[in-house]
Each structure stands twice: as C-alpha cells, then as structure tokens.
Amino acid sequence: MERISQYQLFVLTVFFQVGTTIIFGFGAAAGRDAWIVTIISLLVGIFVISIYLFLSYLNPGLTLVEWFPAQFGKWIGTPIAWLYPLLFLYEGGRILNDIKYLTTTIILVDTPFLAIILFFLLVVAYLQYCGIEVIARIGEIFFPYFLVMILGSVVLILVSDILRVDNLLPVLKNGWKPILASTFPLGASQGFAQSLELAMIWLLVSTSHKEIVKTTLFATVFSGLLILITVLMIITGIGEFFYKIESFPMFALVSKVNIGGIIKNLDAFAVLLFIISAFFKLSLHLFFAIRGFQILTKVESSRKLIIPITIISIYLGYSVSSNYEEHIKVAIEVFPYNLWIMLLWILPFALLIVTLIKRAIKNRKKEMAQAKE
Amino acid sequence: MIKDWLFPWESHIMINHPLAMPVFMGIASFFLSIVTWTRGNNNQNKSKQKDMDEN
Numbered sequence: 001m002e003r004i005s006q007y008q009l010f011v012l013t014v015f016f017q018v019g020t021t022i023i024f025g026f027g028a029a030a031g032r033d034a035w036i037v038t039i040i041s042l043l044v045g046i047f048v049i050s051i052y053l054f055l056s057y058l059n060p061g062l063t064l065v066e067w068f069p070a071q072f073g074k075w076i077g078t079p080i081a082w083l084y085p086l087l088f089l090y091e092g093g094r095i096l097n098d099i100k101y102l103t104t105t106i107i108l109v110d111t112p113f114l115a116i117i118l119f120f121l122l123v124v125a126y127l128q129y130c131g132i133e134v135i136a137r138i139g140e141i142f143f144p145y146f147l148v149m150i151l152g153s154v155v156l157i158l159v160s161d162i163l164r165v166d167n168l169l170p171v172l173k174n175g176w177k178p179i180l181a182s183t184f185p186l187g188a189s190q191g192f193a194q195s196l197e198l199a200m201i202w203l204l205v206s207t208s209h210k211e212i213v214k215t216t217l218f219a220t221v222f223s224g225l226l227i228l229i230t231v232l233m234i235i236t237g238i239g240e241f242f243y244k245i246e247s248f249p250m251f252a253l254v255s256k257v258n259i260g261g262i263i264k265n266l267d268a269f270a271v272l273l274f275i276i277s278a279f280f281k282l283s284l285h286l287f288f289a290i291r292g293f294q295i296l297t298k299v300e301s302s303r304k305l306i307i308p309i310t311i312i313s314i315y316l317g318y319s320v321s322s323n324y325e326e327h328i329k330v331a332i333e334v335f336p337y338n339l340w341i342m343l344l345w346i347l348p349f350a351l352l353i354v355t356l357i358k359r360a361i362k363n364r365k366k367e368m369a370q371a372k373e
Numbered sequence: 374m375i376k377d378w379l380f381p382w383e384s385h386i387m388i389n390h391p392l393a394m395p396v397f398m399g400i401a402s403f404f405l406s407i408v409t410w411t412r413g414n415n416n417q418n419k420s421k422q423k424d425m426d427e428n
Contacts, residue, residue, distance in 0.1 A: 078409050082402030090382055090394075296405070298412045321384035330384045338391045339398075 003206040006215050008136035011143045013198060013219035015280035017191040018226055020098045022150075023274040025249040026190070026231050029332065030182040032168055032240040035231050037182045042224030044183065045192025048345070049220055051352060052196050053213045058355045060209075064199035065292045068347075071354050078296070080347060085292030087343055088197060089309065092285035093316025094331070096120070099278050100317065101324045102248060107271055117317040124283050125310040128290060129303060132204060135283050146276050150226065153254055153269050154233065160257045163236040185336040185345070191223065193344040200288040247324060250274075286313060 004012070027037030059067045065084055069077035099120055100113045108116060127135050157163065172179075185193075198216065205212050230250060235243050237253040246252045250273075254266040290309050294302040321327035380386060381393035 074410065074413070078406040079399070079402045082405045082409070083398055086398050086401060093382065296409050298409070316382060319380070320382055323384075326384035326388060330387045334387045334391050338387075338395050342395065 002131050002133045002204055004132060004136040004201065004204050006205060006207045006211055008140055009198075009201070009205045009212065010215050010219045010222075011139040012136055012201070012280070012284060013195065013216055014143070014223050014226070015139055015146075015277055016198065016284050017195060017220060017223035018277050019191055019281040020095065020274065020278050021191055021227055022230055022277055023102065023248050023250045023270060024098070025234060025243060025246075026227050027179075027182040027187050028244055028249070030178045031174075031244055032235055033172060033174075033179050034182070034235060034243065035168070035228060036172075036179050037187050038224065038228045038231050040179065040183045041187035041190075041192060042221070042228070044188040045195075045224065046217060046220055048188065048193045048348075049195050049216060050213075052199055052348060053202075053209075053216060055348060055352055055355065056199055056202050056212075057209055058352075058359070061203065063203055063291070063295060064196065065295050067199075067351060071351055071358065081292075082296060083343060083347075084197075085289045085296065087339060088285050088289035088292060089312060090316065090320075090339075091194075092282055092289060092313050093320045094327075094335075095278055095282040095285060096313065096317030097320050097327050099275075099282075101327060102251075102271070102274055105247065105324075106251065106267065114314075114318060117314060120279070120282070121310055121314055121317070124279070124286060125306055127283050128286055128306045128310075132201060132287060135280075135287060139280055142276055142280075146273065149269055149273055150230075153257075153266065153273075154229065156257050156259065156263060156266060157233055157237060157253065159259055162253075162256045163233065164239075165236055167236045167239045168232075185341050186332060189336055189340040189344050191227070192220065193340065195220065196344055196348060197284070197288045200291050247328075286310070 025034070027034035027041070030037045055067060056062075059070055062070055065081040068081040071077065072080060096117050100116050103116050104111055104113065127138070195216070202212050202216075205215075207215075234249045234253050237256060238246065238249060242252060243249050248270075251267065251270045254270045257266045258264040286309060290302050290305050293299075293305050293309065297305075299305060321330065378390070378393050378397065381390065381397040386393055
C-alpha cells in the first residue's frame, strides 16, 4: 500500500484548494467586497471540512466512495458512491479547459487545443502510473518554488506601487446580499468543500487521524490566506471594474508591474503559478477518479484504468466547453447549483445524520444487551 | 433534443438544460453500480470456491 507523509498531505491539500483560483480570482461577482467573500468562504470551508473529517473518523479504514455503501447499504449506497468518480472526472475535464483557455489566450496563441491537452495529459497520465507517492514527492519539491514565486510576485507588486487601498472602499456598498450570494454555493465549494475529494487519500497518510485533522485544517487556513492575499492585491491593483470583467485578473495585475523600467512583464510568473497549481489539481482529480473506479469496480490494479480514464479526459478536455464565456458561465451559474450542492453538501450531511443515527442505535442495543446480562 | 441529453457535460447543454447533467450522472451511476454488484458476487463466489478447495 502506498503511503504519504503528513507534510505531503499538507502540500497536496494546499495545491488542491488553491488550484486555478489564484489566476481566475475568487468571488468576483461581489466586486470590491470579494475579500469578505473569501473570509466567509474560508470559515464555512473550515466548518464543512471538519464535517468531512468527522465522517472519515466515523468510517475508519474507508475512503469516500466506501462510506456510502457502508452506511446506506449496497443498493442505495453504491449508486450514490458512483456519482463521485464521475464528478472527479468531469472536474478534471474542467481543469483541462481552464488550461486550454489560458494557454491559447496568453502564451500559445493559435495553438490547437488538442495539442495542449494531449501533452499536459501525457505527463499527468505518467504520474498516475507512478502513483500517489510520486505525485506527493513532486508536490513537495515544487511547493517551496510555488511559495517563493507568490512571495516574489507580492514583493514586486508592492515595490511597483500599483496598489491603491482606495479601491477597496466603500466596503459593503451593495449590502450583504451579493456577498452571501457569492459565498454559497460557489465560494464555499470552490476549493474548500471540494476537499471532500481528499477523503480518497486520508487513509494513505502514515499518521494518526488526529494529525490528519490538524494538517488538513492548517492547510485550509493557509490556502485561504493565500487566496485572500491574492484577492486583496488584485482588487487594490486593478480595481473593482477590471476585477469583474478580466478573464485572468491575476495576470492583468502582474502585467502592470514595472520597476524602474527594468523589471517588468512578469507574465511568466503568473503562467508558471497557474500551470503548477493546475497540474497538481488535475493530477489529483484523475488520481481520485481512477482510485474511485478501482474500488467500485473491484479491479485489483488501478493501472488497468489509467489509459481508459485518460482517453475520457482528453475527450472531456476537448468537449466540455466550446468557448471561454460558456465555460465561465457554467462555472459560476450552473455547476455549483446542479452538482456541488447535491454532492458536496446535501449527500455528506445526509450521510452524517444516517451514520450518527446508526451509531446511536448500535450503542443503545449494546447497552440493552449489557443490562440484560 | 435527445442529443442534448446524451452529451450533457457540454457547456451549452449545461446552460440550456441544467438538469441534464445530474440526470445523466444518476443514470450512469446506476448502470455502473450493476458492475459493482455483479463483480462483488463474482468475488464472493471465487473466495467461497477458494475456501472449499483449501478445505
């Protein structure tokens, strides 16, 4: 059985939660109040991740796709469990679309989508053959560089004197309504409630459940702060109007960096940050999908599933969206409501209730049996 | 119309028919569950056969 360390769990959690948010922005619909959306989403995220961790404590030795058959029984639980690998696969397809739109818009203009998707997936598929230990080790290697690049960008942006705190004012101009609308379901689900997927690897961490809880929650706070810093910089740097309309707001911000006419055009930094985080998020989505398929089809080796799932991902990467506007519209207006609410909120909460009731009944029966004796 | 429900992951279909994707996933997960149920029985039979052979 493959094993990952506590630190590797931390790194993978941060990469997974930050994902492509760092370039696309967070809570843009709330305009200059997006930083409030980030804070509330982080708090809601901590709450919901605690619930997931509690579920993993209540279902020891089982992964996410095994929780449902274990609690709901095989006739109801198995179809519910199958929804998750399908969701991971679809989300992998969406990440591929994020990559294809950013690369074809900014760095590889006029390059066919298929070429980008194919080469990216070749590397990701190879990583699936290597397993989660190698994915985690590569994450461990890239993580310091990732942080240095973010820190470097922050320092250069601050030195460039392009941030205007006035852009944050007035706070709550439109009241709480747009903030709450941006927080749920999109803000709290994007990255944070999505961490339910990490329940596929919590079992593989070579430490106690208590340490997994601490590491995951610490990583969540860390990711939340990274996103918050990014959001604050983008709003103060490019203003509310451009934050709302820019396709890649972080990219727009770093493009403004100019230190004495010598250090400018930091576009490469933003692209690298995006490629690294998208690469890990996609690798994890596909790993979770493959592992979910393996557990549910009871195939002995997950290697048999890598090629078929990679082929499906290539197809999804090509077909999920036909243009950038539709891609974003689905991400904001459709996907969180028709899939995330059900799969990341309703079903886990229903599972929690059923698990607690079953435990209470079991304990009561035990007590009654003891009383009879 | 039928084509819309066959490829519900495509963005224009998700926008025009938001329920197509959840319905598709529900149906797909039911059919995939049949694989789980049948393979589960096969594995149980295999392990029973193995136990009998060993005994």
